[in-house]
Every structure is written in C-alpha cells, then in structure tokens.
Amino acid sequence: MEQEQAVNSKDGFTKLGLNPKLVATLTQMGYEEPTPIQREAIPPLLEGRDLIGQAATGTGKTAAFALPMLQRLATNGKHRGRPSALILVPTRELAMQVAEAMHNYGQALKTTVIPIYGGQPFGQQQRMLARGVDVVVATPGRAVDHLRRKTMDLSGITMLALDEADEMLDMGFAEDLETILSETPADRQTVFFSATLPPRIAGMVKRHLKNPLRIEIAKERGAKGTVPKVRQTAYIIPRRQKLDVLGRVLDLENPASALIFCRTRIEVDDLTERLGARGYRAEALHGGITQDQRTRVIKRLRAGDIDLVVATDVAARGLDIEQLELVVNYDVPVSPDSYLHRIGRVGRAGREGVAITLADPRESRLLKLFERHTKGKIEIAQVPTVADLRARRLELTRLAIEEVIVEGGLDHFRVAVESLAQEHDLMEVALAAVKLAHSARGGDKEQEEEGEAAPAPRDDGRRGLEGPIARIYVGAGRVAGIRPQDLVGAITGEAGIRGDQVGSIEIADRFSIVELPEPMIDNVVNAMRKSLIKGKKVVIRRFVEKGRSS
Numbered sequence: 001m002e003q004e005q006a007v008n009s010k011d012g013f014t015k016l017g018l019n020p021k022l023v024a025t026l027t028q029m030g031y032e033e034p035t036p037i038q039r040e041a042i043p044p045l046l047e048g049r050d051l052i053g054q055a056a057t058g059t060g061k062t063a064a065f066a067l068p069m070l071q072r073l074a075t076n077g078k079h080r081g082r083p084s085a086l087i088l089v090p091t092r093e094l095a096m097q098v099a100e101a102m103h104n105y106g107q108a109l110k111t112t113v114i115p116i117y118g119g120q121p122f123g124q125q126q127r128m129l130a131r132g133v134d135v136v137v138a139t140p141g142r143a144v145d146h147l148r149r150k151t152m153d154l155s156g157i158t159m160l161a162l163d164e165a166d167e168m169l170d171m172g173f174a175e176d177l178e179t180i181l182s183e184t185p186a187d188r189q190t191v192f193f194s195a196t197l198p199p200r201i202a203g204m205v206k207r208h209l210k211n212p213l214r215i216e217i218a219k220e221r222g223a224k225g226t227v228p229k230v231r232q233t234a235y236i237i238p239r240r241q242k243l244d245v246l247g248r249v250l251d252l253e254n255p256a257s258a259l260i261f262c263r264t265r266i267e268v269d270d271l272t273e274r275l276g277a278r279g280y281r282a283e284a285l286h287g288g289i290t291q292d293q294r295t296r297v298i299k300r301l302r303a304g305d306i307d308l309v310v311a312t313d314v315a316a317r318g319l320d321i322e323q324l325e326l327v328v329n330y331d332v333p334v335s336p337d338s339y340l341h342r343i344g345r346v347g348r349a350g351r352e353g354v355a356i357t358l359a360d361p362r363e364s365r366l367l368k369l370f371e372r373h374t375k376g377k378i379e380i381a382q383v384p385t386v387a388d389l390r391a392r393r394l395e396l397t398r399l400a401i402e403e404v405i406v407e408g409g410l411d412h413f414r415v416a417v418e419s420l421a422q423e424h425d426l427m428e429v430a431l432a433a434v435k436l437a438h439s440a441r442g443g444d445k446e447q448e449e450e451g452e453a454a455p456a457p458r459d460d461g462r463r464g465l466e467g468p469i470a471r472i473y474v475g476a477g478r479v480a481g482i483r484p485q486d487l488v489g490a491i492t493g494e495a496g497i498r499g500d501q502v503g504s505i506e507i508a509d510r511f512s513i514v515e516l517p518e519p520m521i522d523n524v525v526n527a528m529r530k531s532l533i534k535g536k537k538v539v540i541r542r543f544v545e546k547g548r549s550s
C-alpha cells in the first residue's frame with residue numbers, strides 16, 4: 001500500500017530555522033528533505049552553539065555546517081575587507097568542492113567565497129583576499145603561509161569550521177591547526193566535523209570548543225525489526241563512471257523491475273532522461289510529481305510496462321511493489337537508516353532481492369556503517385567489463401543451443417548440415433551456425449550502443465504458434481534450476497491449456513520468457529500467479545518488448 005503523501009520540500013528545511021532565501025536555493029537545487037546530520041546540526045548551529053559532529057562524506061555534512069554559517073553571516077552582518085568565516089579542509093580537492101558548495105548555497109545571500117590551497121600562485125590568492133571575501137575555505141598549510149606573510153587577516157572570524165578534522169591530523173597538520181586557531185578571536189563559534197573521533201581530536205575539542213554539542217550519525221545502530229534478505233553489492237567508482245557502470249549492472253542483473261535511488265529531484269530527472277536515451281523504459285518519481293502521475297507510474301511498473309523507476313528517498317517512502325527485484329543506490333544513502341529503508345524495497349515475501357550501491361571512493365567509509373546496521377555483508381565487486389558482458393551473452397547462446405539439442409526434433413535440418421559437411425569441416429559448420437544464432441539473438445552488439453535491460457526473446461526452435469502470440473515473463477530462470485519442461489508443466493497444469501499451445505521458451509539466468517497464444521495470456525498469468533514453480537512463488541507478468549507499447 002502506498003502511504004500517499006504530498007511532499008513539500010520546503011517544510012523540512014524551514015522547520016530547522018533556515019531562512020526563506022536559503023530554503024528557496026535548496027529547493028531549486030532539488031533537495032527534498034534535510035539529511036539526518038543536517039536535521040541534528042543545523043538548529044543548534046543557528047543558535048550559535050559549538051558542535052562536534054561525527055559524520056562521514058556522503059551524509060550531507062558540508063551543508064550541515066555551511067547553511068547555518070551562511071545564514072548567520074547574513075543576519076549578523078559581514079565585515080568589509082576581512083573574512084568572517086573560515087573553513088579548514090585537508091586537501092586541495094576538498095577546498096575546491098566545499099568552496100563551490102558554499103558558493104552555490106550562498107548565491108541568494110550574495111556571499112563571497114574563495115578557496116585557498118597549495119599549488120596555486122600566492123599572488124592570485126593574495127589579490128582575492130585583498131579585495132575582500134566573506135568566507136575562506138583553506139588547507140591548513142597554505143593558510144599558515146598566508147598568516148606568516150600577513151596576506152590573510154583572521155581577526156574578524158566569527159565562525160570557524162574544521163572539516164574532516166581526523167584527516168587533517170593524520171596528514172600532520174596538528175601544529176598548523178593550532179597556529180590558525182590561535183589567530184582567530186576566542187569568542188568565535190567553532191565546529192568540528194570528523195568521520196572518527198580519536199583521542200587527539202578530543203584534546204583539541206577540549207582546548208578550543210565551548211560546551212560543544214556532540215552529534216553522531218553512527219548512533220542509529222542496530223536495525224529495528226527484520227532485516228530484509230538481500231544480496232548486497234557495491235561498486236567503488238568515480239562519479240563520472242556511474243552511468244556506464246549502471247548500464248552494465250542492469251545488463252548483468254537483468255531485473256524485470258528495479259528501483260534506482262538518487263539524492264535530488266534534479267538528479268532523478270537527469271538520470272531518467274539519460275536512461276531513456278539509452279533505450280530503457282524508466283520513469284521518475286520525486287516530490288515534484290503529482291499524486292496522479294505517481295499512481296500512474298506505480299501502475300505501469302506493476303503491469304510491466306516500464307522496467308525502471310528512478311526515485312528520491314522521499315518519493316519512495318511507503319512504496320510497496322511485490323515485483324521489485326533490484327534496488328540500485330545510484331547515490332550513497334545519507335544514513336544507515338536510509339540504506340536499510342531503500343534495500344527493504346526488495347526481498348519482499350521471502351524472495352531474495354538484490355541491492356547494488358555505487359559509491360565514490362571517498363564515500364566507501366559509509367558502507368561499513370551500512371553493514372553494521374543491516375547485520376549483513378556488502379560485497380565490493382569489480383565492475384563488469386565489456387568482455388564479461390560479451391562472455392555472458394555467448395554463454396546464453398550456448399545454453400539456448402543446448403536446449404535445442406535436448407529438445408530434439410532436428411531432423412528437418414539434417415539435409416542442410418549434410419550438404420555443408422561435404423565441402424566443409426563439421427566444426428566449421430557448427431561455428432558458423434553458432435555465429436548466426438548468436439547474432440540473431442543480438443549477442444554480438446555492444447551494450448553501450450544497445451542499452452537494453454532484458455534481451456528480446458528469440459525463438460529457441462521449440463515450436464511455432466499460429467495466430468497472434470504474446471509472451472509471459474517468469475521471474476525464475478537457470479539459477480533457480482528451471483528447465484523448459486518445468487514451465488510447460490506448470491502452465492499446462494495450472495492454466496488448463498495444452499502442451500502444444502505453449503510456444504517458444506527462453507530461459508535466462510534469472511528469468512524465463514514463454515510464448516503463448518495472445519487470447520490465453522491473461523488467463524495464464526492469473527492462474528500462474530496463484531501457483532508455485534518448483535515449490536516457489538515467482539513473479540509472473542505479461543512481457544512487453546522494448547520499444548513496443550503494447
């Protein structure tokens with residue numbers, strides 16, 4: 001049952017005390033609700049409290065300290081000439097990322113932000129500092145260099161944030177941090193964010209923070225209720241490879257229906273469009289979608305008219321779709337609870353589901369937290385190569401041929417083989433026949449060009465049917481030990497139709513496709529849904545080929 005809800009992305013952020021301009025920016029960026037760390041950190045930070053937050057990359061921690069910082073700057077007034085806020089980060093890459101995020105969040109408030117890091121000419125940074133900025137995002141080493149040269153004045157700092165404090169200590173910045181902290185006014189507001197809290201950090205907190213509030217994401221330990229039976233896999237890949245890897249994963253897993261999670265509305269729309277362009281039948285679900293549209297999308301997924309739904313966490317809440325076989329976290333969930341909730345969409349009714357997470361190397365720390373929370377194992381897998389996919393397609397052709405041999409009734413073709421064998425080696429003849437069969441199955445096409453989620457069923461030589469035909473999808477295949485005779489047996493036994501009315505059968509790893517006379521389809525689907533195949537309940541639905549609308 002769907003718990004229908006109108007999602008208003010503004011509410012969550014407004015409730016935290018953020019001002020309308022910031023909330024409007026977040027809505028525009030496609031954020032639908034605050035992440036747990038934001039929910040906990042933003043209100044006390046807005047009040048001016050010091051805070052120590054334990055949170056890894058991927059939890060939304062940057063916005064957790066950036067948003068209150070921007071709002072307080074806007075309310076309390078900025079200095080002219082001197083920076084009012086300083087953010088220290090361990091690496092140049094992070095300095096650029098955080099400065100960009102700050103800039104984006106602060107656009108409506110006209111906040112100026114610059115990154116300061118090693119490797120960039122001093123002169124350029126000096127000129128920017130001299131011109132006057134509100135927020136400086138700096139690596140500790142370069143910040144100290146500017147202090148020594150007196151090219152940066154920290155006497156106006158009212159807010160200071162240390163991002164990834166543990167990393168900075170590991171990189172040997174302890175002394176630099178102390179120097180910088182001592183150059184800022186003692187009455188500043190101070191925030192530390194760190195993935196871990198080793199004793200050295202505790203020491204710094206004691207020295208530099210005033211009565212700090214401590215929050216941690218890992219607190220949500222220990223899942224409540226039952227943990228779903230789900231095979232969990234993660235691929236650690238850079239962001240830019242995600243779409244490509246998603247395509248390969250879908251090809252390999254071959255799900256009848258899958259739910260793909262993104263963080264923001266904008267990402268959902270963008271991915272849905274890209275998947276569409278690659279030939280997948282995907283639809284978007286997010287807070288900006290009307291109730292009617294939502295109902296329609298869910299109906300289409302249930303009926304098998306679409307294969308993929310791309311959704312935000314908010315939109316997927318309360319979604320209960322029996323047929324779902326796969327959940328993909330296109331973006332790492334922001335908390336263990338969110339992970340558990342997402343993967344709980346599959347593996348319903350005792351069936352094993354599959355959950356796949358695409359994580360940036362910097363986000364891999366979160367995976368450990370998810371493992372603890374689900375009391376399960378997340379296997380870190382190698383990205384399937386094009387060669388893997390090719391090998392898999394060839395294996396499918398080999399199995400299809402094997403089935404034809406087992407099936408027998410090949411005498412009809414003997415004349416052709418005998419005549420070819422007079423002039424060619426039998427091995428050559430077989431090779432040519434396999435090549436032909438493989439290309440007829442579409443097996444020689446490149447996935448990147450093709451982008452299909454499921455192979456179109458091909459005639460396996462079983463028998464042809466007269467009149468209009470249609471296909472059913474059966475959610476069990478070779479892996480479950482399904483053979484053609486099992487399907488014929490189940491269909492004739494349950495739906496009361498004759499064996500010769502069952503047409504060609506294709507058995508893939510995780511599903512099978514069976515041809516039947518069109519007028520019998522609904523009857524067969526209904527009867528089969530109530531029955532078991534090899535003792536198990538499996539998904540049965542009408543199979544619609546890609547590119548066809550009926």
Ligand code: AMP
Pocket residue numbers: 030031032033034035038056057058059060061062063263264
């Ligand atoms: P971080 O943990 O700060 O590295 O953030 C990880 C990613 O989450 C960034 O790409 C942010 O843009 C995104 N993000 C942060 N907060 C939210 C939110 N409330 N809703 C959606 N995405 C968010």
